Amino acid sequence: MLTLEQAGFIDPPHLSPIHGDILPGELLAIVGPNGAGKSTLLSLLSGFRAPQLGAVTLDGRPLDAWTPATLACRRALVAQQEPPGFDWTVRDMVALGSDPESALVARLIEEMELVDLADRSVLRLSGGERQRVMVARGLCQLMARRHVGAPDGGLLLLDEPTSALDIGQQQRLMRRLRWLARQHHMAIVCVLHDLNLAGTYADKVWLMEAGQRIAAGQPRVVLQPECLARTYRAELQALGRPEGGASWLALRP
């Protein structure tokens, strides 16, 4: 659905040309050290910054040829947290910008475990709670605006959605994202810092370093301990390897 044709940025933050496809039904993880260009790549994929090199097309049409409103029916973004300015309730925040039916909002609030917080002000939430609100809002946008007969569930871009979640929440969120990719035929792109989450739940992984995509493919191919140790300048040890999957990694003490 989303295709990158040697797309990149010349101006800083620089991004070397990337060629590739993002397909519905797949969960793609973008990993890499701090400052490697993960969020920059996400702004390219969302169309927030137009590519200075190459092109990014959605359903065969360049992103900047879409009107903002129609593009919003096809892809949503869950950015890294910005502090909200005013005290919206959780329920209003989830619904913001998509005029959804209240049943959809109620379902998403339940799925994201926000039922007890639904009428609370977003200014009084913890980081993890706010993160779940923003994921629910992104999903609400895609589901409420989905056209009848759309070929797939749309594109969901998430920038470090698990950074403030406890491990139970992380597991449930990643399982839900994978389920959404499979059942709703969504294309999901997720910037992740936790390599084990990427290895366990992603269908594909792109590894970024210094504004370049240095590896792309299945997790077990990309997430090699030796390569990751070099890229992250970390001492890693592999704790074992599930059948057909990527190694479980831990830091050496």
Next chain:
Amino acid sequence: MTLSGRNGLTSRQPWRHARVLVGLAGALLLALLWSAASGVLGLSPLALLSGQVDELGFQVWWQLRLPRLILGVLVGAMLAGSGAAMQGLFRNPLADPTLLGLASGAGLAVAIWIVLFQGSGPAALYGQFLAGFLGALGVCVVVFGLAGRHGGSAAVFTLLLAGLAINTLAGAGGGLLAFIASDEQLRQLSLWGMGSLSHALWSAALAACLLVPPALFLLLRSARGLDLLQLGEATAHAAGLDAPRLKRHVVVATSLGVGLCVALTGIIGFLGLLVPHCLRLWLGPGHCLLLPASMLGGALLLVVADTLARTLAMPAEIPVGLLTSLLGGPYFLYLLLRRSPRC
């Protein structure tokens, strides 16, 4: 503050929107009747409504009070509405057209006109009006030129800094003008600078009738975009917002409206800050309700304040800008102290 009863504010309770707006409009209507009836020459509201007033009463009402009421409604709506829109644009409850330098830029241009080019008769009024208009527009162009060089999230920060620089510059320019002004001009400058509706004539009211409603309309049309902008620029863009267009609309509408208001009435402080802030505590932050409610609330507050300003010390008149600042300042400080941990 309790948040119960505020659910579904964004779009699902149109009857609540209607109830709030009709209530505010009703209060404004009562305030207008009261204001039209009170003054040095008392007129009974019933006599006004049934048309049973004598010749002198009618002249006072038609030549003095009616244009003043019209100006009060439009200026109040414009100042409070643009305050609400600016606060949404900057995602900051303390933002205001004065913060961007629009009011002080317009004020400086008007002061330059008063000191250097002062004419007499209609030329004075229209020159002043044109000067305020051009002053705000000039600030708008400068501020946007600066902000245009920095994309993304830096833009809002740059806008605020540019506003600060312009406010400082306008303050210094105003001081310089006061230094070279004659005694008569100085008196005119300081009277105008305090903010007052007492120059209200039909010419001023008609100019406001012509230019303020389109600016208000442009702001009302931006309500949904301002809601989306609360998600942050990148997320709002992905949710379908054309952010540069929204910013253009809000800043152009605000600078035109505020420039005109400053030229006609001087700088009337605190309306743009106070009215949206209080209404947000009551109605929540959704702009589809907050913007029209702020406009009605601003009109209501300015009409009431102006009536008090011209009746409290009859037959003398207190500048209404002085009154709003005197009342608004302490109340605003109280609000900030009470809620400081949260915004």
